[in-house]
């Protein structure tokens with residue numbers, strides 16, 4: 323029903339979507355998840371041409387919507403969109419919000435549009451609010467009217483951009499219930515959401531968007547239970563991370579120590595843990611920086627709330643080989659600290675960089691050496 327190929331979108335120098343490829347079939351419910359700024363809203367906005375893509379193709383039901391002469395208003399009508407901020411007409415009642423489109427744009431007779439509008443309000447549980455104005459409705463009710471308004475245009479697919487994220491937590495459920503009902507009725511939908519449990523049970527497929535591309539996709543079970551790629555695993559496992567770049571052997575260790583301390587405070591890790599990580603960072607960075615050649619090191623500290631694990635990763639430029647075993651940069655006492663604290667220590671070569679990953683044995687390790 324929708325075919326997107328090599329879609330790209332840039333705002334000036336900022337490349338927001340790089341190379342997005344998606345096929346959405348009729349009746350599918352696609353959830354789109356991913357970090358803030360990864361391009362989720364931009365992707366939806368490109369699909370219904372609220373943004374003009376910079377490159378690539380979008381076909382809707384076999385029609386190329388980017389071709390010159392494409393009937394954009396008609397194509398847009400076939401694709402409803404529901405936004406985070408309900409966007410109702412404030413000066414119109416709930417029912418009038420639902421009839422204005424069909425009357426003005428579809429040429430429906432008013433009486434018919436009103437009858438259909440009332441049916442839709444009933445469907446979203448708001449028949450008794452037909453004559454209320456938006457500011458007389460709660461956020462959850464306004465969003466349900468917005469969904470009904472979208473349906474009044476008889477779309478073939480609905481795009482939702484975080485439909486519940488502006489709502490009070492008590493009202494999230496009523497809006498999700500309406501979307502679930504649409505899913506059961508076979509409506510084709512693409513939903514950007516941060517509600518992972520909802521995405522899991524409503525979708526036929528989940529797309530994980532990261533840095534402007536679809537980084538991984540699969541069924542909800544695949545993507546949520548056994549994500550295959552690293553950034554998906556980090557996102558799903560609610561991993562919070564801190565990264566620092568080091569470009570000289572005389573790096574500012576106190577700046578890094580400060581960041582580690584702040585990170586630990588923010589994630590309620592003990593002061594003891596912060597001290598241990600500071601010592602390990604110092605040892606790891608010193609060994610890496612002592613290797614011959616230019617210093618180009620990334621230090622990452624990643625904490626998984628779900629698994630309660632803390633991982634330290636060091637990526638560095640240089641000849642292949644585990645920097646911790648480099649005879650030209652002997653680790654000395656630092657190496658003993660590392661071995662002592664690591665539950666496991668893994669070396670991998672990634673492209674032209676070396677990566678050392680260590681998982682800490684325990685988050686309550688006693689301070690080492692002091």
Ligand SMILES: Nc1ncnc2c1ncn2[C@@H]1O[C@H](COP(=O)(O)OP(=O)(O)OP(=O)(O)O)[C@@H](O)[C@H]1O
Pocket residue numbers: 333336338356357358359360361362363364365
């Ligand atoms: N009209 C615009 N002009 C310039 N930059 C924009 C515009 N719209 C979006 N961007 C930028 O594009 C990037 C992606 O934005 P987008 O809103 O698509 O992200 P998102 O994945 O929806 O994030 P969030 O989860 O926070 O809603 C961001 O860096 C944003 O600042």
Ligand SMILES: [Mg+2]
Pocket residue numbers: 362363364
């Ligand atoms: Mg967004």
